[in-house]
Amino acid sequence: MKRTMKTLVVACGAVAAALGVGAGTAQAQGKTITLCWAAWDPANALVELSKDFTAKSGIGMKFEFVPWTNYADRFLNELNSHGSLCDLIIGDSQWIGGAAENGQYVKLNDFFKKEGISMDDYMPATVVGYSEWPKNTPNYWALPAMGDAVGWTYRKDWFARPDVQKDFKAKYGREIGVPKTLDELKDIAQFFQGREIDGKKVYGASIYTERGSEGITMGVSNYLYDYGFKYDDPKKPYAMDGFVNSANAVKGLEAYKELYKCCTPPGASNSYMSEGLDAFKSGQVALQMNFFAFFPGLYKDPNVGGDKIGFFVNPAGPAGQATQLGGQGISVVSYSKNQAEALQYIKWFSGGDVQKKWWALGGYSCAKSVLNDPSFPNSAPFAKEFLQSMGMVVDFWAEPSYAQLLQAEQKRVHDYVVADKGTAQEALDGLVKDWKAIFKEEGKKF
Amino acid sequence: MNELSASSRITYRAVMVRPGVARRIRGLSDKTLAWLFITPTILLLLAINIFPLLWTIYLSFTNYRANRANVPTIWLGADWYRSILTDPDIWAAMQVTAHFVIWTVLIETVLGFGLAYLIDKKFRGHGMWTTIILLPMMLSPAVVGNFWTFLYQPQIGLFNYVVAFFTGRAASSFQMLGDVTLSPWAIVIVDAWMWTPYVMLICLAGLRSIPDYIYEAAEVDRATKWRQFWSITLPMALPFIMLAVLFRGIENFKMFDMVNLLTGGGPGSTTEVASITLKRAAFESWRTGYSSAFAIILFVTVFGLANIYVKALNRVKSR
Numbered sequence: 039m040k041r042t043m044k045t046l047v048v049a050c051g052a053v054a055a056a057l058g059v060g061a062g063t064a065q066a067q068g069k070t071i072t073l074c075w076a077a078w079d080p081a082n083a084l085v086e087l088s089k090d091f092t093a094k095s096g097i098g099m100k101f102e103f104v105p106w107t108n109y110a111d112r113f114l115n116e117l118n119s120h121g122s123l124c125d126l127i128i129g130d131s132q133w134i135g136g137a138a139e140n141g142q143y144v145k146l147n148d149f150f151k152k153e154g155i156s157m158d159d160y161m162p163a164t165v166v167g168y169s170e171w172p173k174n175t176p177n178y179w180a181l182p183a184m185g186d187a188v189g190w191t192y193r194k195d196w197f198a199r200p201d202v203q204k205d206f207k208a209k210y211g212r213e214i215g216v217p218k219t220l221d222e223l224k225d226i227a228q229f230f231q232g233r234e235i236d237g238k239k240v241y242g243a244s245i246y247t248e249r250g251s252e253g254i255t256m257g258v259s260n261y262l263y264d265y266g267f268k269y270d271d272p273k274k275p276y277a278m279d280g281f282v283n284s285a286n287a288v289k290g291l292e293a294y295k296e297l298y299k300c301c302t303p304p305g306a307s308n309s310y311m312s313e314g315l316d317a318f319k320s321g322q323v324a325l326q327m328n329f330f331a332f333f334p335g336l337y338k339d340p341n342v343g344g345d346k347i348g349f350f351v352n353p354a355g356p357a358g359q360a361t362q363l364g365g366q367g368i369s370v371v372s373y374s375k376n377q378a379e380a381l382q383y384i385k386w387f388s389g390g391d392v393q394k395k396w397w398a399l400g401g402y403s404c405a406k407s408v409l410n411d412p413s414f415p416n417s418a419p420f421a422k423e424f425l426q427s428m429g430m431v432v433d434f435w436a437e438p439s440y441a442q443l444l445q446a447e448q449k450r451v452h453d454y455v456v457a458d459k460g461t462a463q464e465a466l467d468g469l470v471k472d473w474k475a476i477f478k479e480e481g482k483k484f
Numbered sequence: 485m486n487e488l489s490a491s492s493r494i495t496y497r498a499v500m501v502r503p504g505v506a507r508r509i510r511g512l513s514d515k516t517l518a519w520l521f522i523t524p525t526i527l528l529l530l531a532i533n534i535f536p537l538l539w540t541i542y543l544s545f546t547n548y549r550a551n552r553a554n555v556p557t558i559w560l561g562a563d564w565y566r567s568i569l570t571d572p573d574i575w576a577a578m579q580v581t582a583h584f585v586i587w588t589v590l591i592e593t594v595l596g597f598g599l600a601y602l603i604d605k606k607f608r609g610h611g612m613w614t615t616i617i618l619l620p621m622m623l624s625p626a627v628v629g630n631f632w633t634f635l636y637q638p639q640i641g642l643f644n645y646v647v648a649f650f651t652g653r654a655a656s657s658f659q660m661l662g663d664v665t666l667s668p669w670a671i672v673i674v675d676a677w678m679w680t681p682y683v684m685l686i687c688l689a690g691l692r693s694i695p696d697y698i699y700e701a702a703e704v705d706r707a708t709k710w711r712q713f714w715s716i717t718l719p720m721a722l723p724f725i726m727l728a729v730l731f732r733g734i735e736n737f738k739m740f741d742m743v744n745l746l747t748g749g750g751p752g753s754t755t756e757v758a759s760i761t762l763k764r765a766a767f768e769s770w771r772t773g774y775s776s777a778f779a780i781i782l783f784v785t786v787f788g789l790a791n792i793y794v795k796a797l798n799r800v801k802s803r
């Protein structure tokens with residue numbers, strides 16, 4: 039009995055020692071850093087990708103993902119309260135001005151220089167959109183991480199139906215196909231609105247109309263840009279009269295409202311990304327406006343993916359062709375206690391092989407080494423469209439006061455498009471008035 | 485023996501300590517003692533209520549923004565107050581709030597009192613019905629907001645189907661949350677559904693507090709049921725009804741969560757109640773000085789109205 043007890047004590051001691059040594063090794067290997075982002079498909083791909091970083095560096099990764107509807111509220115609160123929850127943050131492109139001027143992001147110029155990371159290796163639009171503040175100056179606050187833009191999906195299988203093709207040709211005198219212009223897009227949406235497909239009533243298009251955060255602005259911009267809207271006079275910054283509320287911009291706003299009124303499903307007065315996905319996945323709509331980030335997931339969808347889905351870029355309008363920039367850069371939070379490890383992650387993430395794997399897993403790389411690869415356009419059914427879109431992106435204001443500017447547009451546009459309040463001219467004139475007041479409060483001269 | 489010694493030691497020590505403390509306490513006046521007891525509470529109140537209020541008042545006169553702590557704070561005087569009180573959008577939000585408060589309180593009071601009157605009569609299954617009626621107020625506003633969003637969905641929502649069944653209109657021909665005319669009523673319906681039971685509970689307490697002998701005396705005097713209701717039930721339950729109106733009025737004046745979930749203030753600004761405007765200014769635009777001024781204006785409004793109302797309530801009670 040005594041011997042048994044002795045053996046047990048020795049065994050327990052050995053196990054405890056082993057565990058103790060194990061824990062010590064884990065601690066010695068490194069820290070754990072937290073990466074903050076939105077809760078969506080690409081975030082899952084990043085979790086997968088980051089396992090390689092942990093394996094290589096010994097630094098553990100924790101993730102804080104917040105749904106899009108609370109993403110800005112949650113993380114801007116965190117940054118504004120100087121919180122150290124996030125060591126790394128993949129922040130929205132419009133945050134960059136505020137985050138840079140308020141000292142919330144670490145400036146990365148010296149780090150890039152030291153590590154040999156060049157912004158010339160990234161798509162120019164993503165560098166301007168995600169990294170630079172002030173815009174078009176070599177001051178970098180983020181590494182372009184997730185390229186994104188608004189694009190469209192359509193039901194390829196419905197377009198291929200003989201009855202649909204016949205009826206469409208009879209009605210519009212042309213073959214049904216991917217729309218080249220916004221007018222063609224409206225025709226298609228109108229054609230499907232209320233139509234019966236396999237005994238089920240379907241609708242034209244799901245577009246962004248959300249009021250609370252940024253939805254309707256991200257949607258209407260795709261029409262406004264194509265109709266000639268500009269944020270300000272290219273020669274005189276912040277001079278907005280005749281650019282924001284030009285006659286062409288007014289027509290663009292009217293066209294967006296027409297599309298909303300004629301061709302969206304009932305109850306689509308507050309739709310954004312997830313509502314669009316629901317409408318498309320449930321087979322309610324023929325067309326869907328949404329960010330490219332969702333396209334890999336949609337392509338894999340068992341009900342509407344594969345051969346049933348097609349993708350196209352935002353069609354052209356009377357004044358040209360552009361699309362709303364989405365996507366984000368990855369930044370180091372200046373309140374982080376693990377800045378060295380966070381920078382290590384950025385260095386690792388900028389690697390060519392990592393960027394390739396990022397794209398393969400479902401993230402959208404901004405690196406030229408990936409995007410300019412000859413095989414890229416055929417690497418996914420939406421890769422060509424993504425590349426084309428990234429060449430024509432326009433972004434919303436990225437000023438420190440962007441949230442106020444955004445709120446003003448949300449209100450003015452939603453009031454006109456959804457709530458039928460006033461005219462398009464009044465909405466855009468009101469928007470200019472609001473934006474002027476905000477810039478005046480900011481001390482801008484125009 | 486040992487145990488006894490130990491217990492004696494404890495008693496001895498206690499006896500040794502007590503007179504000192506007692507002497508010290510005896511030396512204090514009643515007033516000092518009272519202060520001693522309430523000081524921790526007062527300190528707590530100062531820290532969590534009074535200081536933030538004073539700080540908010542101070543901020544409301546400055547250009548302070550919580551997201552730009554490094555920008556120097558400038559004293560603006562009453563600029564924000566002037567700008568808020570002359571802003572048509574703020575008045576529009578106040579109108580939306582007034583519409584919401586007036587209609588919800590009216591509907592909840594009428595229905596709540598009616599239900600309380602029915603529940604007060606004993607009938608079969610009385611307990612079960614009381615529990616069922618109370619269920620909505622036990623739910624979280626977030627849950628209520630979310631599931632009513634589905635109930636109002638034009639294609640699959642039960643609400644639209646029920647309306648369609650009774651009116652013959654197509655269920656998807658109208659949208660409660662996306663229509664400028666219907667959305668203000670959509671939020672009123674949800675609030676009334678959720679909070680009528682609360683008003684009912686308060687009214688029920690009022691009805692149960694009326695002594696039976698008053699009705700017995702009325703019966704002896706051959707007063708009709710109608711007469712009994714107008715001369716006994718309603719006047720005696722009135723302070724309770726008024727209390728329910730006060731609670732619901734204050735609560736709905738600062739309504740945020742449910743409306744935010746149902747409509748987000750839309751379509752356009754049709755359902756943008758004052759608290760949504762305030763939240764956007766404070767935590768989306770980070771106009772801390774401006775939103776502090778707006779919060780103070782709202783506080784003074786509610787406080788002023790509630791004070792006038794409480795005076796009226798006291799007058800009714802003293803009758």
